[in-house]
Amino acid sequence: MLRCSCSTSAKTAALLVSGSFAANNRETSGLYEQRSLRKQIKQQAFFISKTRKLFIEGKIQFEDFINLKRDYKAISNDMEDELEKVDIKLTRLNERLRRVIKPFHNIFRGFGKMDVYHKKHLIDLVTPIAIDTDGRLTLKPHNAIAKILSSTKTLNL
Numbered sequence: 001m002l003r004c005s006c007s008t009s010a011k012t013a014a015l016l017v018s019g020s021f022a023a024n025n026r027e028t029s030g031l032y033e034q035r036s037l038r039k040q041i042k043q044q045a046f047f048i049s050k051t052r053k054l055f056i057e058g059k060i061q062f063e064d065f066i067n068l069k070r071d072y073k074a075i076s077n078d079m080e081d082e083l084e085k086v087d088i089k090l091t092r093l094n095e096r097l098r099r100v101i102k103p104f105h106n107i108f109r110g111f112g113k114m115d116v117y118h119k120k121h122l123i124d125l126v127t128p129i130a131i132d133t134d135g136r137l138t139l140k141p142h143n144a145i146a147k148i149l150s151s152t153k154t155l156n157l
Helices: 005-055 062-104 116-123 143-154
Strands: 126-131 137-141
Touching: 005 062, 137 143
Parallel strands: none
Antiparallel strands: 126 137
């Protein structure tokens, strides 16, 4: 027999949902930062290629080209390091999300072992909306259960 109180499972669901929203915000900002750094690296590469072209055409002197190239290498190395840190941060965040949400991946697996009281509370989280002529039900999950199920789908667990 599985013992759980609704208030505990509701709190767990609320913590899971709020935690996944916070994690999604961190992941979104990390992805934005990653995209921005990649764009800046491409811009730097474009800038140095234009500089090289100007040097070949004789429009800038060798010393200026060397100084610009040195600056380019320093800036691009810093950006590459920062991009690597963001990649590591996103990987760790994704791993942490998977560990948190994995226990909720198959939340109905213990349904057969529950007593009637707990089954009733679990079934109350899914409300039937309509029955068509073929006898098929249209169900609407409670907001908490819908968010848990949608968060597990987005993480491809």
